[in-house]
Amino acid sequence: MASQRLSPRKAVGFLRRLVPRVRPYRGQLLVTLVMLVVSTAVGLAFPLVVRQLLDAAFLAANGARLNRVALGLLLLFAFQAVINFGQSYLMAGVSERVIADLRKDLFGHLALQPPGFFSMRRVGELSSRLAADPAMIQQVLRFGVPELLRQGLFLIGALTLVTLTNPRLTLVTLTAIPLAILMGWLFGRRVRRVSTSIQDTLAVAIARAEQVFTQIRVVQSFTREAWEAERFAVDINKTRDLGLTRGLERASLTGVVTFTAFGAVVLVLWEGGRLVLAGALTPGTLVAFLLYAVTISGAITSLAGFWSQLQESAGAAQRIFELLDHPHELIEHGNARPLPEPVRGVVRYQDVWFRYGEGQPWVLKGIDADIREGSTVALVGSSGAGKSTLVSLLPRFFDAQKGLVCVDGNDVREVQLEDLRRAIGIV
Numbered sequence: 001m002a003s004q005r006l007s008p009r010k011a012v013g014f015l016r017r018l019v020p021r022v023r024p025y026r027g028q029l030l031v032t033l034v035m036l037v038v039s040t041a042v043g044l045a046f047p048l049v050v051r052q053l054l055d056a057a058f059l060a061a062n063g064a065r066l067n068r069v070a071l072g073l074l075l076l077f078a079f080q081a082v083i084n085f086g087q088s089y090l091m092a093g094v095s096e097r098v099i100a101d102l103r104k105d106l107f108g109h110l111a112l113q114p115p116g117f118f119s120m121r122r123v124g125e126l127s128s129r130l131a132a133d134p135a136m137i138q139q140v141l142r143f144g145v146p147e148l149l150r151q152g153l154f155l156i157g158a159l160t161l162v163t164l165t166n167p168r169l170t171l172v173t174l175t176a177i178p179l180a181i182l183m184g185w186l187f188g189r190r191v192r193r194v195s196t197s198i199q200d201t202l203a204v205a206i207a208r209a210e211q212v213f214t215q216i217r218v219v220q221s222f223t224r225e226a227w228e229a230e231r232f233a234v235d236i237n238k239t240r241d242l243g244l245t246r247g248l249e250r251a252s253l254t255g256v257v258t259f260t261a262f263g264a265v266v267l268v269l270w271e272g273g274r275l276v277l278a279g280a281l282t283p284g285t286l287v288a289f290l291l292y293a294v295t296i297s298g299a300i301t302s303l304a305g306f307w308s309q310l311q312e313s314a315g316a317a318q319r320i321f322e323l324l325d326h327p328h329e330l331i332e333h334g335n336a337r338p339l340p341e342p343v344r345g346v347v348r349y350q351d352v353w354f355r356y357g358e359g360q361p362w363v364l365k366g367i368d369a370d371i372r373e374g375s376t377v378a379l380v381g382s383s384g385a386g387k388s389t390l391v392s393l394l395p396r397f398f399d400a401q402k403g404l405v406c407v408d409g410n411d412v413r414e415v416q417l418e419d420l421r422r423a424i425g426i427v
Contacts, residue, residue, distance in 0.1 A: 017321060018137070021101060025094045032094070035087035036146060040153040042080040044161065047291035049073055054284030087146065095142035099134045106130060106324060114330050115397045116356060124207025129323060132199060133316035140313040148306050155299040158292040165289055166281065172267045173293050191253070194246040196315035198239055205235035257301050268293045330396055332417045339419035344408050347371040347394065352403035354389060363389050367403070395424045 022029065053069045107130060110117075118126075163170045212219055212228050219228055272289055275281035352367040363386045371377050379387040392398050393405045396412050405412045412420055 017317065018098070018102075018141075021098050022094070022141075025097065028090050028094050032087050032090045032146070033149070035083045035090075036149055037153065039080050039083045039087065040150055040157065042076055042083070043154065043295070044157045045076070046073070047161075047288040047295075049076070050291060051282075051284040051288035054287055055282050091142055091146055095138050098141060099138045102137070102320070103130055103134050106134075106320060109324055109326075112328055113326070114328075115392070117326070119356075122204065122207030122211075124205075124210045125203040126323075127210070128199065128203035128206055129319055132202070133320050136199075136313050136316040137320075140309060144306050144309050144313070147302060151299040151302040151306070154295050155303070158295045158299070162289055162292045162296070165285060165292075166272075166275075169268055169272055169275075169289055169293075172271050173264050173296055175264050175267070191246055191249045191311055194242055194249060195312040196319075198242045198246065199316065199319070201235060201239045201242060205232060205239060208232055208235060254301070258297075260300075262294075262297050265290065265293045265297055330399060330417070333414065336414060336416045339410060339415045339423060340408065343423040344373045345371075345423075346373050346406075346408050348404070348406040348409075349390070349393075350404040350406070352390075352393065352400045352405060354386075354393065354398065354400045354402075356398075364400070395421045395426070 049069060049072065053066065110126060159170070159174075162173060208228075209232060212232075219225060269290060272281060272286040276283055276286050347369075348371070349367050349369040352364055353362060354364040355362045367390065379390065381387050389398070393400055394407070394412065396417060399413060407415075407420065407423070
Protein backbone atom coordinates (compact mmCIF):
# COMPACT_ATOMS: atom_id res chain seq x y z
CA MET A 1 0.00 0.00 0.00
CA ALA A 2 1.81 3.06 -1.17
CA SER A 3 1.71 6.06 1.07
CA GLN A 4 -0.19 9.08 -0.17
CA ARG A 5 0.04 12.70 0.83
CA LEU A 6 -2.82 13.70 3.10
CA SER A 7 -4.17 17.22 3.23
CA PRO A 8 -5.16 18.57 6.67
CA ARG A 9 -8.82 17.97 5.79
CA LYS A 10 -8.15 14.36 4.81
CA ALA A 11 -5.93 13.79 7.85
CA VAL A 12 -8.71 14.88 10.18
CA GLY A 13 -11.25 13.08 7.99
CA PHE A 14 -9.67 9.69 8.50
CA LEU A 15 -9.66 10.17 12.26
CA ARG A 16 -13.24 11.45 12.12
CA ARG A 17 -14.23 7.96 11.02
CA LEU A 18 -13.34 6.81 14.52
CA VAL A 19 -16.15 8.92 16.00
CA PRO A 20 -18.83 6.19 15.62
CA ARG A 21 -16.51 3.81 17.45
CA VAL A 22 -16.02 6.28 20.30
CA ARG A 23 -19.70 7.24 20.58
CA PRO A 24 -20.72 4.24 22.77
CA TYR A 25 -18.36 5.56 25.46
CA ARG A 26 -19.66 9.13 25.47
CA GLY A 27 -20.61 8.87 29.16
CA GLN A 28 -17.03 8.18 30.21
CA LEU A 29 -15.80 10.82 27.78
CA LEU A 30 -18.13 13.44 29.26
CA VAL A 31 -16.82 12.75 32.77
CA THR A 32 -13.27 12.87 31.40
CA LEU A 33 -13.95 16.22 29.76
CA VAL A 34 -15.32 17.69 32.99
CA MET A 35 -12.26 16.48 34.89
CA LEU A 36 -9.97 17.92 32.24
CA VAL A 37 -11.69 21.33 32.42
CA VAL A 38 -11.44 21.36 36.22
CA SER A 39 -7.76 20.39 36.10
CA THR A 40 -7.07 23.13 33.56
CA ALA A 41 -8.90 25.69 35.68
CA VAL A 42 -6.69 24.77 38.64
CA GLY A 43 -3.60 25.27 36.48
CA LEU A 44 -4.83 28.65 35.29
CA ALA A 45 -5.54 29.73 38.87
CA PHE A 46 -1.95 29.09 39.96
CA PRO A 47 -0.41 32.34 38.58
CA LEU A 48 -3.18 34.39 40.23
CA VAL A 49 -2.38 32.80 43.57
CA VAL A 50 1.32 33.51 43.05
CA ARG A 51 0.48 37.15 42.36
CA GLN A 52 -1.38 37.32 45.66
CA LEU A 53 1.55 35.61 47.34
CA LEU A 54 4.05 38.17 46.10
CA ASP A 55 1.99 41.35 46.30
CA ALA A 56 0.08 40.67 49.51
CA ALA A 57 2.34 38.40 51.54
CA PHE A 58 5.82 39.66 50.63
CA LEU A 59 5.18 43.36 50.10
CA ALA A 60 2.96 43.47 53.18
CA ALA A 61 5.42 41.24 55.13
CA ASN A 62 2.48 39.11 56.30
CA GLY A 63 3.83 35.70 57.38
CA ALA A 64 0.40 34.32 58.30
CA ARG A 65 -0.97 35.06 54.84
CA LEU A 66 2.14 33.43 53.32
CA ASN A 67 1.41 30.24 55.29
CA ARG A 68 -2.23 30.21 54.25
CA VAL A 69 -1.40 30.75 50.57
CA ALA A 70 1.26 27.99 50.61
CA LEU A 71 -1.13 25.54 52.30
CA GLY A 72 -3.88 26.48 49.86
CA LEU A 73 -1.56 25.82 46.93
CA LEU A 74 -0.64 22.41 48.34
CA LEU A 75 -4.29 21.42 48.72
CA LEU A 76 -5.07 22.78 45.26
CA PHE A 77 -2.39 20.66 43.62
CA ALA A 78 -3.45 17.58 45.60
CA PHE A 79 -6.97 18.06 44.27
CA GLN A 80 -5.58 18.49 40.75
CA ALA A 81 -3.57 15.26 41.09
CA VAL A 82 -6.73 13.29 41.98
CA ILE A 83 -8.58 14.82 39.02
CA ASN A 84 -5.70 14.02 36.66
CA PHE A 85 -5.63 10.41 37.87
CA GLY A 86 -9.34 9.96 37.18
CA GLN A 87 -9.14 11.60 33.77
CA SER A 88 -6.13 9.52 32.72
CA TYR A 89 -7.67 6.25 33.92
CA LEU A 90 -11.00 6.83 32.18
CA MET A 91 -9.33 7.83 28.92
CA ALA A 92 -7.09 4.76 29.04
CA GLY A 93 -10.16 2.55 29.42
CA VAL A 94 -11.95 4.16 26.49
CA SER A 95 -8.92 3.98 24.18
CA GLU A 96 -8.27 0.31 25.04
CA ARG A 97 -11.88 -0.65 24.27
CA VAL A 98 -12.04 1.36 21.05
CA ILE A 99 -8.81 -0.11 19.69
CA ALA A 100 -9.80 -3.63 20.75
CA ASP A 101 -13.08 -3.25 18.83
CA LEU A 102 -11.19 -1.86 15.83
CA ARG A 103 -8.77 -4.80 15.80
CA LYS A 104 -11.63 -7.31 16.09
CA ASP A 105 -13.54 -5.68 13.24
CA LEU A 106 -10.44 -5.56 11.06
CA PHE A 107 -9.62 -9.22 11.71
CA GLY A 108 -13.21 -10.28 11.10
CA HIS A 109 -13.27 -8.35 7.82
CA LEU A 110 -9.99 -9.89 6.66
CA ALA A 111 -11.07 -13.40 7.65
CA LEU A 112 -13.99 -13.15 5.20
CA GLN A 113 -11.78 -12.21 2.26
CA PRO A 114 -11.11 -14.94 -0.36
CA PRO A 115 -7.67 -16.57 -0.73
CA GLY A 116 -6.97 -14.40 -3.77
CA PHE A 117 -6.97 -11.34 -1.51
CA PHE A 118 -4.14 -12.81 0.58
CA SER A 119 -2.18 -14.03 -2.42
CA MET A 120 -1.85 -10.39 -3.51
CA ARG A 121 -0.65 -9.17 -0.09
CA ARG A 122 2.10 -10.04 2.33
CA VAL A 123 0.95 -11.67 5.54
CA GLY A 124 3.44 -9.62 7.54
CA GLU A 125 1.98 -6.42 6.14
CA LEU A 126 -1.50 -7.43 7.26
CA SER A 127 -0.12 -8.39 10.68
CA SER A 128 1.41 -4.94 10.96
CA ARG A 129 -1.96 -3.37 10.16
CA LEU A 130 -3.48 -5.34 13.03
CA ALA A 131 -0.73 -4.50 15.53
CA ALA A 132 1.26 -1.36 14.78
CA ASP A 133 -1.31 0.90 13.12
CA PRO A 134 -4.01 0.60 15.81
CA ALA A 135 -1.33 1.22 18.43
CA MET A 136 -0.50 4.56 16.78
CA ILE A 137 -4.17 5.54 16.78
CA GLN A 138 -4.45 4.53 20.43
CA GLN A 139 -1.65 6.92 21.34
CA VAL A 140 -3.65 9.79 19.86
CA LEU A 141 -6.87 8.74 21.59
CA ARG A 142 -5.27 8.18 24.98
CA PHE A 143 -2.74 10.99 25.13
CA GLY A 144 -3.02 13.20 22.05
CA VAL A 145 -6.69 14.21 22.16
CA PRO A 146 -6.74 14.93 25.95
CA GLU A 147 -3.53 16.91 25.59
CA LEU A 148 -4.97 18.81 22.62
CA LEU A 149 -8.01 19.82 24.69
CA ARG A 150 -5.91 20.62 27.75
CA GLN A 151 -3.40 22.76 25.91
CA GLY A 152 -6.15 24.40 23.86
CA LEU A 153 -7.95 25.37 27.07
CA PHE A 154 -4.68 26.56 28.60
CA LEU A 155 -3.97 28.67 25.52
CA ILE A 156 -7.43 30.26 25.41
CA GLY A 157 -7.65 30.75 29.16
CA ALA A 158 -4.15 32.16 29.52
CA LEU A 159 -4.62 34.52 26.57
CA THR A 160 -7.88 35.77 28.08
CA LEU A 161 -6.35 36.37 31.50
CA VAL A 162 -3.22 38.10 30.20
CA THR A 163 -5.34 40.30 27.97
CA LEU A 164 -7.36 41.38 30.99
CA THR A 165 -4.15 41.89 32.97
CA ASN A 166 -2.10 43.91 30.47
CA PRO A 167 -3.03 44.18 26.77
CA ARG A 168 0.35 45.68 25.90
CA LEU A 169 2.28 42.64 27.14
CA THR A 170 -0.27 40.34 25.50
CA LEU A 171 0.70 41.67 22.06
CA VAL A 172 4.34 40.82 22.82
CA THR A 173 3.34 37.28 23.81
CA LEU A 174 1.30 36.75 20.63
CA THR A 175 4.31 37.33 18.37
CA ALA A 176 5.22 33.64 18.73
CA ILE A 177 1.91 32.18 17.55
CA PRO A 178 1.99 32.80 13.73
CA LEU A 179 5.51 31.42 13.30
CA ALA A 180 4.77 28.41 15.54
CA ILE A 181 1.67 27.56 13.51
CA LEU A 182 3.58 27.82 10.23
CA MET A 183 6.43 25.61 11.48
CA GLY A 184 3.97 23.05 12.87
CA TRP A 185 2.20 22.82 9.52
CA LEU A 186 5.40 22.49 7.46
CA PHE A 187 7.23 19.99 9.66
CA GLY A 188 4.08 18.08 10.59
CA ARG A 189 3.33 17.28 6.96
CA ARG A 190 6.87 16.04 6.39
CA VAL A 191 6.79 13.91 9.54
CA ARG A 192 3.58 12.23 8.40
CA ARG A 193 5.05 11.25 5.03
CA VAL A 194 8.16 9.81 6.64
CA SER A 195 6.15 7.97 9.32
CA THR A 196 3.93 6.35 6.69
CA SER A 197 7.02 5.22 4.76
CA ILE A 198 8.46 3.76 7.97
CA GLN A 199 5.33 1.70 8.61
CA ASP A 200 5.24 0.46 5.02
CA THR A 201 8.93 -0.48 4.98
CA LEU A 202 8.70 -2.19 8.37
CA ALA A 203 5.67 -4.17 7.18
CA VAL A 204 7.71 -5.43 4.21
CA ALA A 205 10.55 -6.49 6.54
CA ILE A 206 8.15 -8.32 8.88
CA ALA A 207 6.52 -10.06 5.94
CA ARG A 208 9.93 -11.19 4.70
CA ALA A 209 10.81 -12.54 8.14
CA GLU A 210 7.53 -14.47 8.39
CA GLN A 211 8.11 -15.95 4.95
CA VAL A 212 11.58 -17.12 5.97
CA PHE A 213 10.42 -18.59 9.27
CA THR A 214 7.52 -20.50 7.69
CA GLN A 215 9.83 -21.88 4.97
CA ILE A 216 12.93 -22.27 7.10
CA ARG A 217 13.64 -25.84 5.87
CA VAL A 218 13.75 -24.64 2.27
CA VAL A 219 15.96 -21.69 3.20
CA GLN A 220 18.41 -23.89 5.09
CA SER A 221 18.35 -26.63 2.46
CA PHE A 222 19.66 -24.16 -0.10
CA THR A 223 22.00 -22.49 2.45
CA ARG A 224 20.35 -19.12 1.88
CA GLU A 225 20.43 -17.98 5.51
CA ALA A 226 23.06 -15.29 4.93
CA TRP A 227 21.31 -14.06 1.77
CA GLU A 228 17.95 -13.78 3.56
CA ALA A 229 19.62 -12.02 6.50
CA GLU A 230 21.15 -9.50 4.08
CA ARG A 231 17.77 -8.82 2.44
CA PHE A 232 16.17 -8.35 5.85
CA ALA A 233 19.01 -6.05 6.92
CA VAL A 234 18.44 -3.86 3.83
CA ASP A 235 14.80 -3.30 4.81
CA ILE A 236 15.63 -2.69 8.47
CA ASN A 237 18.41 -0.27 7.56
CA LYS A 238 15.98 1.61 5.35
CA THR A 239 13.54 1.75 8.27
CA ARG A 240 16.33 2.99 10.53
CA ASP A 241 17.35 5.72 8.09
CA LEU A 242 13.74 6.85 7.74
CA GLY A 243 13.44 6.84 11.53
CA LEU A 244 16.50 9.06 11.80
CA THR A 245 14.98 11.40 9.23
CA ARG A 246 11.76 11.52 11.22
CA GLY A 247 13.72 12.19 14.38
CA LEU A 248 15.49 15.08 12.66
CA GLU A 249 12.19 16.56 11.47
CA ARG A 250 10.64 16.23 14.92
CA ALA A 251 13.68 17.71 16.61
CA SER A 252 13.70 20.62 14.16
CA LEU A 253 10.02 21.25 14.80
CA THR A 254 10.48 21.15 18.57
CA GLY A 255 13.57 23.35 18.47
CA VAL A 256 12.11 26.05 16.25
CA VAL A 257 8.78 26.20 18.06
CA THR A 258 10.39 26.13 21.50
CA PHE A 259 12.82 28.94 20.63
CA THR A 260 10.01 31.01 19.11
CA ALA A 261 7.65 30.48 22.01
CA PHE A 262 10.11 31.09 24.81
CA GLY A 263 11.77 33.90 22.92
CA ALA A 264 8.44 35.64 23.38
CA VAL A 265 8.74 34.97 27.13
CA VAL A 266 12.08 36.79 27.17
CA LEU A 267 10.47 39.75 25.42
CA VAL A 268 7.68 39.73 28.01
CA LEU A 269 10.25 39.70 30.83
CA TRP A 270 12.15 42.59 29.26
CA GLU A 271 9.08 44.73 28.56
CA GLY A 272 7.45 43.82 31.89
CA GLY A 273 10.62 44.70 33.77
CA ARG A 274 10.55 48.13 32.23
CA LEU A 275 6.94 48.56 33.34
CA VAL A 276 7.82 47.49 36.91
CA LEU A 277 10.69 49.97 36.99
CA ALA A 278 8.30 52.66 35.79
CA GLY A 279 5.81 51.76 38.54
CA ALA A 280 3.12 50.76 36.02
CA LEU A 281 3.17 47.10 37.09
CA THR A 282 3.62 45.30 40.41
CA PRO A 283 6.25 42.54 40.74
CA GLY A 284 3.52 40.00 41.55
CA THR A 285 1.58 40.89 38.41
CA LEU A 286 4.75 40.59 36.30
CA VAL A 287 5.52 37.13 37.72
CA ALA A 288 1.91 36.03 37.13
CA PHE A 289 2.12 37.35 33.59
CA LEU A 290 5.38 35.47 33.03
CA LEU A 291 3.78 32.25 34.26
CA TYR A 292 0.91 32.75 31.86
CA ALA A 293 3.38 33.51 29.07
CA VAL A 294 5.21 30.24 29.83
CA THR A 295 1.84 28.46 29.80
CA ILE A 296 1.03 29.96 26.40
CA SER A 297 4.47 29.01 25.05
CA GLY A 298 4.15 25.46 26.37
CA ALA A 299 0.68 25.15 24.84
CA ILE A 300 1.96 26.31 21.46
CA THR A 301 4.82 23.81 21.58
CA SER A 302 2.50 20.96 22.61
CA LEU A 303 -0.06 21.79 19.92
CA ALA A 304 2.67 21.80 17.26
CA GLY A 305 3.81 18.38 18.50
CA PHE A 306 0.24 17.12 18.47
CA TRP A 307 -0.17 18.12 14.83
CA SER A 308 2.85 15.98 14.00
CA GLN A 309 1.37 13.06 15.94
CA LEU A 310 -2.00 13.60 14.25
CA GLN A 311 -0.39 13.32 10.83
CA GLU A 312 1.24 10.01 11.75
CA SER A 313 -1.98 8.58 13.14
CA ALA A 314 -3.93 9.76 10.10
CA GLY A 315 -1.57 7.69 7.94
CA ALA A 316 -2.20 4.65 10.18
CA ALA A 317 -5.97 5.23 10.05
CA GLN A 318 -5.80 5.53 6.26
CA ARG A 319 -4.16 2.10 5.95
CA ILE A 320 -6.66 0.48 8.33
CA PHE A 321 -9.73 1.90 6.62
CA GLU A 322 -8.36 0.96 3.21
CA LEU A 323 -8.60 -2.65 4.41
CA LEU A 324 -11.97 -2.19 6.09
CA ASP A 325 -13.34 -0.54 2.94
CA HIS A 326 -12.10 -3.34 0.70
CA PRO A 327 -15.24 -5.11 -0.53
CA HIS A 328 -15.77 -8.82 -0.08
CA GLU A 329 -15.01 -10.19 -3.51
CA LEU A 330 -17.21 -13.25 -2.98
CA ILE A 331 -20.62 -11.97 -2.02
CA GLU A 332 -23.41 -14.24 -0.84
CA HIS A 333 -26.59 -13.02 -2.48
CA GLY A 334 -29.49 -12.09 -0.25
CA ASN A 335 -31.67 -14.71 -1.94
CA ALA A 336 -29.10 -17.50 -1.57
CA ARG A 337 -30.86 -20.73 -0.65
CA PRO A 338 -29.78 -23.60 1.62
CA LEU A 339 -28.00 -26.50 -0.05
CA PRO A 340 -30.57 -29.32 -0.24
CA GLU A 341 -29.89 -32.30 2.00
CA PRO A 342 -28.77 -34.95 1.91
CA VAL A 343 -25.84 -33.85 -0.22
CA ARG A 344 -25.09 -36.58 -2.80
CA GLY A 345 -21.82 -35.05 -4.06
CA VAL A 346 -22.55 -34.82 -7.79
CA VAL A 347 -20.17 -32.16 -9.17
CA ARG A 348 -20.36 -30.56 -12.60
CA TYR A 349 -18.03 -28.05 -14.29
CA GLN A 350 -19.72 -26.59 -17.38
CA ASP A 351 -17.69 -24.44 -19.80
CA VAL A 352 -15.65 -22.95 -16.94
CA TRP A 353 -13.25 -20.08 -17.64
CA PHE A 354 -11.11 -18.50 -14.93
CA ARG A 355 -8.24 -16.07 -14.55
CA TYR A 356 -6.85 -14.31 -11.47
CA GLY A 357 -7.38 -10.77 -12.70
CA GLU A 358 -8.14 -8.49 -15.61
CA GLY A 359 -5.38 -8.71 -18.19
CA GLN A 360 -4.04 -11.95 -16.70
CA PRO A 361 -3.84 -15.12 -18.82
CA TRP A 362 -6.69 -17.61 -18.58
CA VAL A 363 -5.81 -20.43 -16.20
CA LEU A 364 -8.90 -22.47 -17.07
CA LYS A 365 -10.42 -22.40 -20.55
CA GLY A 366 -13.79 -23.98 -21.27
CA ILE A 367 -13.46 -26.78 -18.73
CA ASP A 368 -16.24 -29.39 -18.75
CA ALA A 369 -16.31 -32.19 -16.20
CA ASP A 370 -18.90 -34.42 -14.54
CA ILE A 371 -18.04 -36.19 -11.28
CA ARG A 372 -20.55 -38.80 -10.25
CA GLU A 373 -21.76 -39.55 -6.75
CA GLY A 374 -19.32 -41.70 -4.76
CA SER A 375 -16.61 -41.64 -7.43
CA THR A 376 -12.92 -40.94 -6.86
CA VAL A 377 -11.18 -38.60 -9.28
CA ALA A 378 -7.51 -37.60 -9.46
CA LEU A 379 -6.43 -34.41 -11.24
CA VAL A 380 -3.04 -34.87 -12.92
CA GLY A 381 -1.03 -32.24 -14.71
CA SER A 382 2.10 -30.14 -14.73
CA SER A 383 2.73 -27.40 -12.22
CA GLY A 384 0.59 -24.37 -13.03
CA ALA A 385 -1.88 -26.32 -15.15
CA GLY A 386 -4.77 -25.19 -12.93
CA LYS A 387 -5.44 -28.28 -10.80
CA SER A 388 -5.67 -26.38 -7.48
CA THR A 389 -7.57 -23.55 -9.14
CA LEU A 390 -10.18 -25.96 -10.51
CA VAL A 391 -10.73 -27.50 -7.08
CA SER A 392 -10.82 -24.05 -5.39
CA LEU A 393 -13.85 -23.08 -7.47
CA LEU A 394 -15.94 -25.77 -5.77
CA PRO A 395 -15.99 -24.23 -2.23
CA ARG A 396 -16.02 -20.76 -3.81
CA PHE A 397 -12.57 -19.67 -2.79
CA PHE A 398 -12.83 -18.02 -6.21
CA ASP A 399 -15.68 -17.54 -8.70
CA ALA A 400 -15.36 -18.44 -12.35
CA GLN A 401 -15.65 -15.54 -14.78
CA LYS A 402 -17.59 -17.73 -17.21
CA GLY A 403 -19.49 -20.99 -16.93
CA LEU A 404 -21.09 -22.90 -14.08
CA VAL A 405 -19.87 -24.95 -11.13
CA CYS A 406 -22.67 -27.06 -9.65
CA VAL A 407 -23.15 -29.40 -6.71
CA ASP A 408 -26.14 -31.73 -7.01
CA GLY A 409 -27.39 -29.51 -9.82
CA ASN A 410 -27.19 -26.31 -7.73
CA ASP A 411 -25.04 -23.41 -8.91
CA VAL A 412 -22.55 -22.86 -6.06
CA ARG A 413 -23.07 -19.09 -6.38
CA GLU A 414 -26.75 -19.44 -5.57
CA VAL A 415 -26.52 -21.52 -2.38
CA GLN A 416 -25.56 -20.37 1.11
CA LEU A 417 -21.79 -20.32 1.47
CA GLU A 418 -21.81 -21.88 4.94
CA ASP A 419 -23.89 -24.85 3.76
CA LEU A 420 -21.67 -25.33 0.71
CA ARG A 421 -18.39 -25.36 2.59
CA ARG A 422 -19.77 -27.51 5.41
CA ALA A 423 -20.55 -30.20 2.82
CA ILE A 424 -16.96 -30.24 1.47
CA GLY A 425 -14.08 -32.01 3.19
CA ILE A 426 -10.54 -30.77 2.58
CA VAL A 427 -7.50 -32.82 3.62
